[in-house]
Amino acid sequence: MKPSLTEAPWARYALTAAALAIVLLFLALPLFVVFSEALAKGVAVYGRALSDPDTLSAIRLTLTVAAIAVPFNLVFGVAAAWCVAKFDFPGKSILVSLIDLPFSVSPVVSGLVYVLLFGAQGWFGPWLAAHHLQVIFAVPGIVLATVFVTFPFVARELIPLMEEQGTDEEEAAVVLGAGPWQVFFRVTLPNIKWGLLYGVLLCNARAMGEFGAVSVVSGHIRGLTVTTPLQVEILYNEYNFTAAFAVASLLALLGLVTLVAKSVVEWRFGGELAANRRH
Amino acid sequence: MIQLDQVFKSFGGFAALDGVSLSIAEGELVALLGPSGSGKTTLLRIIAGLEFPDTGSVLFDGGDLTRATARDRRVGFVFQHYALFRHMTVFDNVAFGLTVRSRATRPGKAEIAERVHRLLHLVQLDGLAYRYPSQLSGGQRQRVALARALAIEPRMLLLDEPFGALDARVRKELRRWLRRLHDDLKITGVFVTHDQEEALEVADRVVVMNRGRVEQVGTPSEIYDQPATPFVYQFLGNVNAINCRITGGVARAGELTLPAPKLAYLGDSKAVAFLRPHDIAIEPSLAGQGTPAVIRYLSVLGALVRIEAEVGDQLLDIEITRQRLAELQLKIGQVVLLAPRNPRFFLEDDGEAVIPDASI
Numbered sequence: 298m299k300p301s302l303t304e305a306p307w308a309r310y311a312l313t314a315a316a317l318a319i320v321l322l323f324l325a326l327p328l329f330v331v332f333s334e335a336l337a338k339g340v341a342v343y344g345r346a347l348s349d350p351d352t353l354s355a356i357r358l359t360l361t362v363a364a365i366a367v368p369f370n371l372v373f374g375v376a377a378a379w380c381v382a383k384f385d386f387p388g389k390s391i392l393v394s395l396i397d398l399p400f401s402v403s404p405v406v407s408g409l410v411y412v413l414l415f416g417a418q419g420w421f422g423p424w425l426a427a428h429h430l431q432v433i434f435a436v437p438g439i440v441l442a443t444v445f446v447t448f449p450f451v452a453r454e455l456i457p458l459m460e461e462q463g464t465d466e467e468e469a470a471v472v473l474g475a476g477p478w479q480v481f482f483r484v485t486l487p488n489i490k491w492g493l494l495y496g497v498l499l500c501n502a503r504a505m506g507e508f509g510a511v512s513v514v515s516g517h518i519r520g521l522t523v524t525t526p527l528q529v530e531i532l533y534n535e536y537n538f539t540a541a542f543a544v545a546s547l548l549a550l551l552g553l554v555t556l557v558a559k560s561v562v563e564w565r566f567g568g569e570l571a572a573n574r575r576h
Numbered sequence: 577m578i579q580l581d582q583v584f585k586s587f588g589g590f591a592a593l594d595g596v597s598l599s600i601a602e603g604e605l606v607a608l609l610g611p612s613g614s615g616k617t618t619l620l621r622i623i624a625g626l627e628f629p630d631t632g633s634v635l636f637d638g639g640d641l642t643r644a645t646a647r648d649r650r651v652g653f654v655f656q657h658y659a660l661f662r663h664m665t666v667f668d669n670v671a672f673g674l675t676v677r678s679r680a681t682r683p684g685k686a687e688i689a690e691r692v693h694r695l696l697h698l699v700q701l702d703g704l705a706y707r708y709p710s711q712l713s714g715g716q717r718q719r720v721a722l723a724r725a726l727a728i729e730p731r732m733l734l735l736d737e738p739f740g741a742l743d744a745r746v747r748k749e750l751r752r753w754l755r756r757l758h759d760d761l762k763i764t765g766v767f768v769t770h771d772q773e774e775a776l777e778v779a780d781r782v783v784v785m786n787r788g789r790v791e792q793v794g795t796p797s798e799i800y801d802q803p804a805t806p807f808v809y810q811f812l813g814n815v816n817a818i819n820c821r822i823t824g825g826v827a828r829a830g831e832l833t834l835p836a837p838k839l840a841y842l843g844d845s846k847a848v849a850f851l852r853p854h855d856i857a858i859e860p861s862l863a864g865q866g867t868p869a870v871i872r873y874l875s876v877l878g879a880l881v882r883i884e885a886e887v888g889d890q891l892l893d894i895e896i897t898r899q900r901l902a903e904l905q906l907k908i909g910q911v912v913l914l915a916p917r918n919p920r921f922f923l924e925d926d927g928e929a930v931i932p933d934a935s936i
Contacts, residue, residue, distance in 0.1 A: 465659035468626055472646045472653040473673035473728055483676070487663040 331549045334542035346540035347547070354520045355528035356547070358436070362511075362524060363504040366443040370500050374451025375493065379485070381452075382459030383467070396452045399445055407445050408513025411438055434516030439524065442510040447500045454496030455489055462488055495562045502555040506548055577602050578623060578732065578764070583632035585618055585788075592618040593629070594788035600732075605758045605765040607775035610785035611811070616768045617656075617736055619785070623766060624734050625649045636731065652725030652763075654735040658717045660709040666720050667692055667705040673728035695723040698757070715746045722754075726761075735767035739774060751778050772812045776800060784808050806922050809850045816851040816892050820921075827921065830888035832867050834919045846924040851916050853895040858883070859913040860904050866913030871906055885914060 304312075336343050346352065377396055381389060399407060413419050415432035425432060432438045466488065470480045486493075508526040515522045523531065525548060532541035578600040585593040593615045600606050608616040621627040622634060625646035633642045641649055661669050668675075670692045674683055683691070696702055699719035709717055718738065725733060738754065739747040755778050758765055769775050775782045776796040784791040784799060784807075792804040803809040810817065820829035825840030827833065827849055834849055859866055872891065873884035881901045883894040892914070896904075906912070 465655055465657060466661055468646070469653070469655060469659040469661070469724075470672065470676070472624060472626070472649075472651060473676065473724070474647055474650070475672070475676040476647065479676045483672075484661055487661075 328549055328553075331542055331545050334538060335546040337542075338539050342539055343543050343546075346537075346543035349540065351520050351523070352528055352532075352540070352544055355523045355525045355544070358439070358521075358523065359505050359525040361436070362440050362443050363501055365440050366447055366504045367497060367501050369444055370447055370451050370504075371493070371497055374448070374496060374500075375455065375489075377452040378455035378459055378489075381456050382462075383464050393456070396449055396456075398449075399447075400449050400453075404442075404446050404507065404509030405513055408442050408510035411442055411445075411510075411514050415441075433514050434518065434522060436522065438514035439511050439522060442514045443504050443507055446507050446510050447503045450500035450503065451493065451496035454492050454499070458489055458492040459485075491562055491565055495559065498555055498559050498562065502552065505551055577637050578766075579633075579635040579638075580619070580623070581633045581635070583619070583622060583629045583634070585615075585622065585627065585629050591788050593622070596632075596785075596788070596790055598783060598790060598793065600764060600766060603762045603764055605755070605767075605778065605780045607779035607782045608766065608768045608785060609770070609772060609775040609782050609811075610791075611770060613787075614785040615788040616770075616785050618788075620734050620736055620766060620768050623732075624651050624653050626653075650728060650730055652722075652728065652730035652733040654718075654721045654725050654733070654738055656737040656740055658709075658721040660717055660720055660724070662709050665706050665708055666696070666701065666712070669709070669720055670695055670723045670727050672724065691727065692723075695727055698726075699723045714742050715750060718742065718750065722757075726763075730763070732764040732766065735765065737769060738767050739769070739771075747774075754778060776812075784811065786811070803850070803920070806848060806850065809920070814853050814893055814895075816849075816853065816856075818849045818851065818890065818892075820847055820849050821845070822847050822921065822923075827919070830890060832887045832890065832892075832914075832916075834916055836919070836921060839921060842923075847921045848924065849919045849921050851892070851919050853882070853893040855917045855919075856885075856892060856894045857915040857917065858885075858894065858896060858900075858904060858906070859915060860906070860910075862911065862913060864913055864915075866915040868911055869914045871908055871910045871912060874901075874906060874908055876901075885912070887914065 303309075335346075377392070380386075381393055381396075412433055415421050415425060415438065417426065417433070419433070421432075430437075432441065466484050467480050470484045475483065506526055507524075508530075511524055512527060512530075515524065515527055517523055517527060517531065519531070525544060529541050529545045529548070532538075532544060578598075580596055580598045583593050583596045584591070596615070596619060598619075608619060610616045618627060622629055625641070625644055625648070629642065633640055635641065636649070646653075661672065664672070667689075671688050674688045674691065677683075682688075693702070693705065696705055699722055701716060701719055701723070704712065704716065709720065712720065722733075722735075739750055742750065751774055767778070776799070779796060781793060782796055782799045783793050786807050792799060792808045794802075794804075799808065800812055803812060806817070809815050818829045818832065818834075820827040820832075820834065821844060822828075822836050822839050822842055823844045825835070825837045827836045827839075827847060829849070834851075839847075857866075862868070867887055869885040869887045869892070871883060872886050873882075875882045876898060879898055881896050881898055883896065883906070885892050885894055894914075904912075
């Protein structure tokens with residue numbers, strides 16, 4: 298007997314082959330091109346391209362921005378998810394929509410919003426200038442734009458997870474005498490740790506790779522406000538293809554590492570979720 | 577000793593508790609019995625400090641704890657779905673209440689281990705200390721939850737539908753075991769249930785709740801034999817509710833007459849008579865006294881036989897033993913005489929409210 302939902306073998310193979318071809322053409326091939334172009338003139342040139350002072354400063358800036366934005370979004374993502382999942386309050390649905398806002402707004406628009414707020418002609422511009430604080434075309438602006446763009450990753454990941462888990466375990470901990478921090482660190486956090494790690498990975502990948510919003514607020518000052526993705530653009534526009542691809546290969550590598558780490562977490566996390574359902 | 581005084585609690589306009597007063601003595605095991613939505617779980621959570629009353633007070637041993645948090649009340653709470661910490665072993669679950677204490681009051685590691693193993697022995701889970709909750713059966717999780725609650729040496733144990741999620745056989749076993757455990761530990765206990773059999777079997781006293789109010793408080797036999805309200809009557813076991821009129825100490829409902837000598841002082845009044853199915857005797861010979869009825873249905877349920885008999889336009893549920901059935905040789909369609917015992921009357925006041933009154 299033939300299962301009614303199974304296609305003929307040739308159809309299955311054809312569909313699989315088509316999917317594979319698309320994956321190879323649009324995903325694997327570009328990745329290969331990045332690395333082959335980067336190494337086209339040999340390892341020595343590749344090394345020199347990466348040790349250029351401007352490139353090093355761009356990498357440093359990217360790491361700095363990620364080191365500020367990711368912990369910030371970790372803390373506030375957990376706080377927001379906690380609020381939404383464990384409490385009922387008026388305006389909850391508005392908060393949930395606000396959390397999603399960065400996903401629905403074009404990154405360029407979010408960058409522009411910061412320019413309008415903190416730029417020289419912006420709302421807070423004169424006040425900031427009077428206190429000798431520079432936000433736009435400086436590192437604070439880049440951090441702000443990155444935080445905004447990457448805000449939803451952690452919260453979005455945790456809200457459904459925490460909603461599913463409910464508040465029973467927290468209540469049990471309180472009745473057993475645990476204080477608020479003990480409840481959080483000994484009960485809530487261990488239950489969400491894999492989801493949290495997953496969210497942080499995605500958040501980090503985006504923070505390091507963000508181009509649009511950062512490009513608007515950066516000002517492209519070499520060695521000062523250029524992040525790694527912006528450095529790729531600058532090098533490419535200068536027809537310095539090998540160097541551009543060399544720097545791009547770092548971002549591609551970051552992407553690959555994230556992908557592997559994400560798969561590992563998914564594998565672990567999937568198991569935990571299944572365990573939860575058995576409860 | 578726990579005292580609740582005029583506790584009101586509402587959730588968004590819905591009155592979950594509508595003026596509940598209750599006192600629970602030291603060492604007593606009390607069941608909060610009622611249908612879903614009757615407020616029994618809310619009451620339990622207010623005792624635990626997981627909810628706070630809108631008005632009214634909660635006293636433990638005379639001290640006002642109305643606003644005290646759950647953390648400060650030192651009560652053991654067993655959640656309906658156990659709420660075990662899923663990322664911790666059984667050992668760590670049971671030890672949790674001890675390990676979260678401040679350094680000054682926390683027992684040493686060895687003492688904690690010793691206490692945990694003693695508790696696991698008490699709940700018959702020796703050898704499962706290093707399992708995770710997901711590796712245990714429902715009954716085992718239940719007992720881990722109980723051990724975890726007992727680990728903090730609570731002044732009382734609160735259990736929310738403790739047997740609700742278990743299958744029938746395990747449930748019976750566990751509730752006898754809980755009763756024995758309570759007798760051994762002599763700890764004050766309150767448990768919530770919607771199962772009257774469970775409440776009557778396990779508890780010293782039963783609090784019957786309905787729509788956020790206490791309908792009756794009493795020992796299991798008081799509750800069963802002298803229900804204070806029609807609700808209690810209907811909630812506890814099968815009952816025939818018969819609309820009747822009482823005049824001159826006799827209640828009449830169509831062809832059925834019930835003696836009500838204690839109500840002889842009443843003029844003509846409307847009432848509802850409640851009759852348990854096992855309080856109706858069947859006489860096969862038509863020579864004796866009683867109301868003639870036709871047997872419409874017969875069904876043997878183990879040792880008991882369920883019968884439906886028709887009197888005029890009314891169907892009455894009757895229960896007799898299997899042996900009695902053999903003696904009577906009843907058949908469907910047969911005409912018999914019915915002799916009701918122990919009817920209880922609730923007078924209808926303005927058609928709505930019903931006032932309890934003495935039975936005969």
